[in-house]
Amino acid sequence: xxxxxxxxxxxxxxxxxxxxxxxxxxxxxxxxxxxxxxxxxxxxxxxxxxxxxxxxxxxxxxxxxxxxxxxxxxxxxxxxxxxxxxxxxxxxxxxxxxxxxxxxxxxxxxxxxxxxxxxxxxxxxxxxxxxxxxxxxxxxxxxxxxxxxxxxxxxxxxxxxxxxxxxxxxxxxxxxxxxxxxxxxxxxxxxxxxxxxxxxxxxxxxxxxxxxxxxxxxxxxxxxxxxxxxxxxxxxxxxxxxxxxxxxxxxxxxxxxxxxxxxxxxxxxxxxxxxxxxxxxxxxxxxxxxxxxxxxxxxxxxxxxxxxxxxxxxxxxxxxxxxxxxxxxx
Amino acid sequence: xxxxxxxxxxxxxxxxxxxxxxxxxxxxxxxxxxxxxxxxxxxxxxxxxxxxxxxxxxxxxxxxxxxxxxxxxxxxxxxxxxxxxxxxxxxxxxxxxxxxxxxxxxxxxxxxxxxxxxxxxxxxxxxxxxxxxxxxxxxxxxxxxxxxxxxxxxxxxxxxxxxxxxxxxxxxxxxxxxxxxxxxxxxxxxxxxxxxxxxxxxxxxxxxxxxxxxxxxxxxxxxxxxxxxxxxxxxxxxxxxxxxxxxxxxxxxxxxxxxxxxxxxxxxxxxxxxxxxxxxxxxxxxxxxxxxxxxx
Numbered sequence: 001x002x003x004x005x006x007x008x009x010x011x012x013x014x015x016x017x018x019x020x021x022x023x024x025x026x027x028x029x030x031x032x033x034x035x036x037x038x039x040x041x042x043x044x045x046x047x048x049x050x051x052x053x054x055x056x057x058x059x060x061x062x063x064x065x066x067x068x069x070x071x072x073x074x075x076x077x078x079x080x081x082x083x084x085x086x087x088x089x090x091x092x093x094x095x096x097x098x099x100x101x102x103x104x105x106x107x108x109x110x111x112x113x114x115x116x117x118x119x120x121x122x123x124x125x126x127x128x129x130x131x132x133x134x135x136x137x138x139x140x141x142x143x144x145x146x147x148x149x150x151x152x153x154x155x156x157x158x159x160x161x162x163x164x165x166x167x168x169x170x171x172x173x174x175x176x177x178x179x180x181x182x183x184x185x186x187x188x189x190x191x192x193x194x195x196x197x198x199x200x201x202x203x204x205x206x207x208x209x210x211x212x213x214x215x216x217x218x219x220x221x222x223x224x225x226x227x228x229x230x231x232x233x234x235x236x237x238x239x240x241x242x243x244x245x246x247x248x249x250x251x252x253x254x255x256x257x258x259x260x261x262x263x264x265x266x267x268x269x270x271x272x273x274x275x276x277x278x279x280x281x282x283x284x285x286x287x288x289x290x291x292x293x294x295x296x297x298x299x300x301x302x303x304x305x306x307x308x309x310x311x312x313x314x315x316x317x318x319x320x321x322x323x324x325x326x327x328x329x330x
Numbered sequence: 331x332x333x334x335x336x337x338x339x340x341x342x343x344x345x346x347x348x349x350x351x352x353x354x355x356x357x358x359x360x361x362x363x364x365x366x367x368x369x370x371x372x373x374x375x376x377x378x379x380x381x382x383x384x385x386x387x388x389x390x391x392x393x394x395x396x397x398x399x400x401x402x403x404x405x406x407x408x409x410x411x412x413x414x415x416x417x418x419x420x421x422x423x424x425x426x427x428x429x430x431x432x433x434x435x436x437x438x439x440x441x442x443x444x445x446x447x448x449x450x451x452x453x454x455x456x457x458x459x460x461x462x463x464x465x466x467x468x469x470x471x472x473x474x475x476x477x478x479x480x481x482x483x484x485x486x487x488x489x490x491x492x493x494x495x496x497x498x499x500x501x502x503x504x505x506x507x508x509x510x511x512x513x514x515x516x517x518x519x520x521x522x523x524x525x526x527x528x529x530x531x532x533x534x535x536x537x538x539x540x541x542x543x544x545x546x547x548x549x550x551x552x553x554x555x556x557x558x559x560x561x562x563x564x565x566x567x568x569x570x571x572x573x574x575x576x577x578x579x580x581x582x583x584x585x586x587x588x589x590x591x592x593x594x595x596x597x598x599x600x601x602x603x604x605x606x607x608x609x610x611x612x613x614x615x616x617x618x619x620x621x622x623x624x625x626x
Contacts, residue, residue: 049526050525050526051522051525051526070525071522071525071526072525072526072527072528072529072530074526076526077526077527078522078523078526080519080522080523082519084519084520084522084523085520086520086523086524086538086541086542087520087542088541088542089541097524097527097529097537098527098528098529100537101524101527101528101529101530101533101537102528142523145523145527146526146527148527149527149528
């Protein structure tokens, strides 16, 4: 089901959480709401789920007016950052909950629960209590619970935020594959740009209660519409008003053309890539990113003086009224 | 309640390390622990264990037969059943009210929330005697509602309804106060999860909220019961202390004591103590069994 949020606004006291936000999500797509904390991304998700009432604007799910519908009638599955497990119920009963409150026949419940536990690979643990599961297992249980009632829409609020890095990476890939399998329209909230780029087809970048830009990961990276998006999605060098990605800084053998000298301050080995921290003749600091092979070839070391070329720096028009931010909750 | 992560178990100390060096430090720590323990136990012994043990001793000093006779006296029997009857009415009332109040105070957003919180604590602060007097002022023959009540043939003061009221007032805060912190710790996530899964408010309460807070409620109920059975001051005033009619077990104990019937007084006192003790132990066993299962 397609999801449409139109002109949503929401305040908490004097804090503007959402300021006239409109977002459209295509049927069957996987969308990320990306932004720093306080940008309004979680609030928007909760407004769509019906867990928060907007001060203004409308929510449509599958073309149906849902603005005033209670959460339980919206057909949404919601996954919380901290799992929101029912601690007094077994894994089986947690997953069965939605079906039980809908008074489905017992046989159907059993069949659906075991089907879902298999899908999230918890089929051996149906008799366990939440306190006996790891964080990753809890979140998979929460996902199974949300999917059990066949929601039209799946909403995940920082679903991997409480997990450690390795489990995170694993669940990310797994969520992607799961989505390819069941095609339920999915929105997830994250503050991790890498996570958004890796999992989502469409990213909505939010900042201070507004949408900064919407697009595919590639569009956002290659054509950021504002300095906020550019600096939020990937590392960036700022040279005056111009912005430049570290991997666009070229280390060249010869002086001439659009080049300048630079002093190597630090060489950081990050695995396949090597980050070179440089100081320009005017004292400004930038960083360049090169592959391990070319770092080796250039025999980079600290204190060395190099020639660099700074091509295609991007300059952004100052946004109207950008020097007087409306709400800086971040 | 216990939300401690199951993974945070005490790391095993390598034996070699435990045995080597640090012996003196460990000894000092042990001495400190022992010292603390004896102070705590000593305090309890002087205040609680000694007096209670004394009462048991004095009660059975002249054998079980005398105690049995004292307990079988009609007035003793009446007082016993009356105390149970009052508790059986006041405790459920306060349980329902307490849970409702806790939900309102923790989940509700309305004006006057702070005032409601204060009001609920008031019975803790006011002397029970004052509670009794206020009830007489309102429901007594010359009281506020007294005229209307008399006209309709309802007697509150000097009868069971008044005693139930007095008991309910003095034991009012326990369930709410024990439930509130548990509700706060539970948070709203699981209730919201239930809502997105299709549960209505009523289903959410019965299937998610209540089971999650039940140990807080149970503890509140136990405290309420103990207080209801033991209440003296407020009940003493509203009951009129009519032997065999409005005399509860604590009132009976005092009556026997004042009439130099020490066997009768001690026997009834022991029954009261045993009632309280049984409630506490029963709760402890129940809680431990269920917790062992859930919060490993």
